[in-house]
Amino acid sequence: MEMDVVYQKSAGLEDVEFHYCPGCTHGIIHKLIAEVLVELDLIGDTIGVAPVGCAVFAYDYFTCDMHEAAHGRAPAVATGIKRALPDKTVFTYQGDGDLAAIGTAEIVHAAMRGEKITTIFVNNTNYGMTGGQMAPTTLIGQKVTTAPLGRSKEHYGSPIKVSEMLATIEGAAYIERVSVHNMAGIIRAKKAIKKAFQLQQEGAGFTLIEVLSTCPTNWGLTPNDALNWLQDNMIPVFPLGVYRDITAEDK
Amino acid sequence: MKGKVEFRSDWCKGCELCIPVCPVDIIFIDESVTNSKGYHPATVSEMEKCIGCANCGRICPDSIITVWREKRVKKAEK
Amino acid sequence: MAKELWKGNEAMAEAAIRAGLKCYFGYPITPQSEIPEYFSLHLPEHGGVFLQAESEIAAINMVYGAAGSGVRTMTSSSSPGISLKQEGISYIAGSELPCVILNVMRGGPGLGTIQPAQGDYFQATRGGGNGDYRVIVLAPANVQEATDLMRLAFDLADKYRMPAMILADGMIGQMMEPVEWPDEPTPEPIAKPWATTGTKGERRHNIINSLFMEPEACARHNEKLDQKYRTVAANETRFELIGDEEPEILFAAFGTPSRLARAAGKILEEEDGIKTAVFRPISLWPYPYDALYDAINQESVKAVVTVELNTGQMLDDVKIANQGSKPISFIGKAGGMIPTPREIAVAAKEALGRK
Numbered sequence: 001m002e003m004d005v006v007y008q009k010s011a012g013l014e015d016v017e018f019h020y021c022p023g024c025t026h027g028i029i030h031k032l033i034a035e036v037l038v039e040l041d042l043i044g045d046t047i048g049v050a051p052v053g054c055a056v057f058a059y060d061y062f063t064c065d066m067h068e069a070a071h072g073r074a075p076a077v078a079t080g081i082k083r084a085l086p087d088k089t090v091f092t093y094q095g096d097g098d099l100a101a102i103g104t105a106e107i108v109h110a111a112m113r114g115e116k117i118t119t120i121f122v123n124n125t126n127y128g129m130t131g132g133q134m135a136p137t138t139l140i141g142q143k144v145t146t147a148p149l150g151r152s153k154e155h156y157g158s159p160i161k162v163s164e165m166l167a168t169i170e171g172a173a174y175i176e177r178v179s180v181h182n183m184a185g186i187i188r189a190k191k192a193i194k195k196a197f198q199l200q201q202e203g204a205g206f207t208l209i210e211v212l213s214t215c216p217t218n219w220g221l222t223p224n225d226a227l228n229w230l231q232d233n234m235i236p237v238f239p240l241g242v243y244r245d246i247t248a249e250d251k
Numbered sequence: 252m253k254g255k256v257e258f259r260s261d262w263c264k265g266c267e268l269c270i271p272v273c274p275v276d277i278i279f280i281d282e283s284v285t286n287s288k289g290y291h292p293a294t295v296s297e298m299e300k301c302i303g304c305a306n307c308g309r310i311c312p313d314s315i316i317t318v319w320r321e322k323r324v325k326k327a328e329k
Numbered sequence: 330m331a332k333e334l335w336k337g338n339e340a341m342a343e344a345a346i347r348a349g350l351k352c353y354f355g356y357p358i359t360p361q362s363e364i365p366e367y368f369s370l371h372l373p374e375h376g377g378v379f380l381q382a383e384s385e386i387a388a389i390n391m392v393y394g395a396a397g398s399g400v401r402t403m404t405s406s407s408s409p410g411i412s413l414k415q416e417g418i419s420y421i422a423g424s425e426l427p428c429v430i431l432n433v434m435r436g437g438p439g440l441g442t443i444q445p446a447q448g449d450y451f452q453a454t455r456g457g458g459n460g461d462y463r464v465i466v467l468a469p470a471n472v473q474e475a476t477d478l479m480r481l482a483f484d485l486a487d488k489y490r491m492p493a494m495i496l497a498d499g500m501i502g503q504m505m506e507p508v509e510w511p512d513e514p515t516p517e518p519i520a521k522p523w524a525t526t527g528t529k530g531e532r533r534h535n536i537i538n539s540l541f542m543e544p545e546a547c548a549r550h551n552e553k554l555d556q557k558y559r560t561v562a563a564n565e566t567r568f569e570l571i572g573d574e575e576p577e578i579l580f581a582a583f584g585t586p587s588r589l590a591r592a593a594g595k596i597l598e599e600e601d602g603i604k605t606a607v608f609r610p611i612s613l614w615p616y617p618y619d620a621l622y623d624a625i626n627q628e629s630v631k632a633v634v635t636v637e638l639n640t641g642q643m644l645d646d647v648k649i650a651n652q653g654s655k656p657i658s659f660i661g662k663a664g665g666m667i668p669t670p671r672e673i674a675v676a677a678k679e680a681l682g683r684k
Binding site for chain 1: 351352354378380382383384386387388390391392393394395396397398399400402416417420424525526527528529530531533534535536537538539540
Binding site: 002003004005006007008009010017018020021022023024025026027028031182186187216222223224227 | 308
């Protein structure tokens with residue numbers, strides 16, 4: 001019986017082991033990006049910008065050129081790269097601490113300028129790398145190491161909704177929130193990431209895909225329970241969907 | 252056999268994400284094996300049941316799964 | 330080539346364009362706002378990119394990105410804004426990227442004042458960001474030199490793959506002086522095989538990075554940087570020594586105060602017959618310690634007078650160079666005020682024990 005390889009590690013990923021915890025969905029998101037860049041034949045013309053946080057070593061994982069940014073500054077670094085090399089594809093890969101706390105100004109203004117970059121925003125409701133501290137995206141009542149009794153709305157306010165916020169900015173061409181907690185979600189996430197890179201190629205403007213992601217280690221759950229926790233607890237607060245799509249408005 | 256999977260067991264972290272997404276329920280954690288990372292890796296029991304759907308490959312965060320599927324015969328060639 | 334009258338800030342911006350600047354990222358702050366204003370109109374005319382960032386932090390990180398992509402890039406600001414850029418400068422130094430940073434200094438600390446000062450000497454020469462790194466620091470004393478040093482800063486940054494800073498006091502940025510543009514073409518970009526320009530599938534990926542998780546690797550990286558800095562220190566010190574060949578008073582000053590010291594020297598010569606010379610470091614890092622030691626240890630020198638627009642920062646380096654050999658005194662004003670030549674002359678006479 002002749003057989004075809006129908007799935008294998010993406011050629012957009014280096015042949016190295018990921019450092020992520022078992023079952024952490026960062027690895028899924030990495031390969032979706034790599035697969036998309038290979039399918040669009042962009043990997044040789046792409047520069048990725050890695051964040052500070054769990055994905056700090058992303059620069060070792062993608063086969064494209066990579067630039068490691070300071071915490072939160074990836075959109076500014078990506079802006080510098082894109083303005084210097086406007087023909088290249090540029091993406092940032094950022095977590096919720098990086099993007100939604102220390103780097104809030106940079107992401108808002110990259111969107112405002114309609115910077116022709118793609119941001120993959122990984123929301124797992126905590127600072128994973130440093131040990132599960134509270135993030136701006138931490139859910140009300142969620143226990144984290146700097147809010148061990150649970151995030152209090154009175155003390156810290158409510159979780160920030162990045163996609164909704166950035167969707168109000170005219171420079172944003174495409175904003176979608178997806179999730180990788182099940183097969184349908186993974187397929188949808190890949191489509192969204194592909195659309196974002198295609199729009200970048202077309203020069204449409206700033207594109208961001210928010211990906212709901214798990215953190216089994218800091219949530220204290222098994223990887224499969226973490227997928228269920230995401231579905232039951234995160235999606236009601238962070239609803240999935242397209243928040244801005246200028247191509248739809250054109251139609 | 253419609254499909255076949257291969258796990259790069261040394262890199263498996265035993266996270267079990269591949270287990271519930273397998274529609275034919277053939278993936279299990281092999282507790283008789285401990286890989287160099289210290290994990291019991293995922294493996295397949297009855298390979299002949301594999302349909303090559305690639306769900307396990309797609310969800311594996313460590314990209315350690317390669318999936319094969321029976322060559323599709325084009326209608327014209329039938 | 331004919332001399333033209335230029336304002337310092339605009340002249341430095343024009344010099345950067347002539348040096349092949351491709352990308353400028355900045356943020357408005359007095360007294361350097363003429364620089365981004367000039368670039369906003371003229372850099373695009375030369376095929377470059379001007380972008381006003383949302384903050385000084387963003388601006389230096391845009392420089393970090395563009396520098397990684399291999400183009401000549403710079404930012405400019407004034408003291409409080411330069412403080413905000415320190416994080417980015419540390420990353421750029423750690424990642425071994427070339428760029429130019431222009432600081433048109435104003436009074437501090439905090440918001441300080443918008444008038445000229447030299448209060449950022451420590452920050453510039455000791456590294457305001459975290460870690461063991463160095464920045465080449467060049468200090469012009471007039472507008473012509475400011476334009477010459479701009480070109481040099483880009484060349485040195487590229488040569489050594491490290492940030493170079495022009496440390497100008499607000500006076501240099503704001504005053505107008507004649508400039509003669511050298512008759513040399515804009516340099517061709519040098520090859521930067523380490524830059525992130527896309528692999529084209531023809532090479533392994535380039536990574537711009539300052540992170541080394543293994544302490545052994547980070548130690549090796551620091552040793553490599555240190556070796557580079559020693560090479561720069563051995564080859565790139567610059568200074569000027571002007572005045573009497575057998576001075577009693579040796580002034581040590583950089584930037585605008587060196588001119589005040591010369592004026593003070595004139596007063597001392599004319600009124601009291603006291604001979605003086607001015608030692609002016611042009612490179613503040615690497616500091617010309619050996620040359621200053623030699624100047625101090627001329628037999629005729631009885632005292633060293635350091636003149637600064639701060640409360641005594643370069644004074645530390647003068648003391649290091651001096652190695653205890655001659656008495657050192659200091660006159661300076663911080664916070665935007667400038668000592669007069671007469672005040673400096675009085676201080677020099679006091680240093681000699683004369684009234």
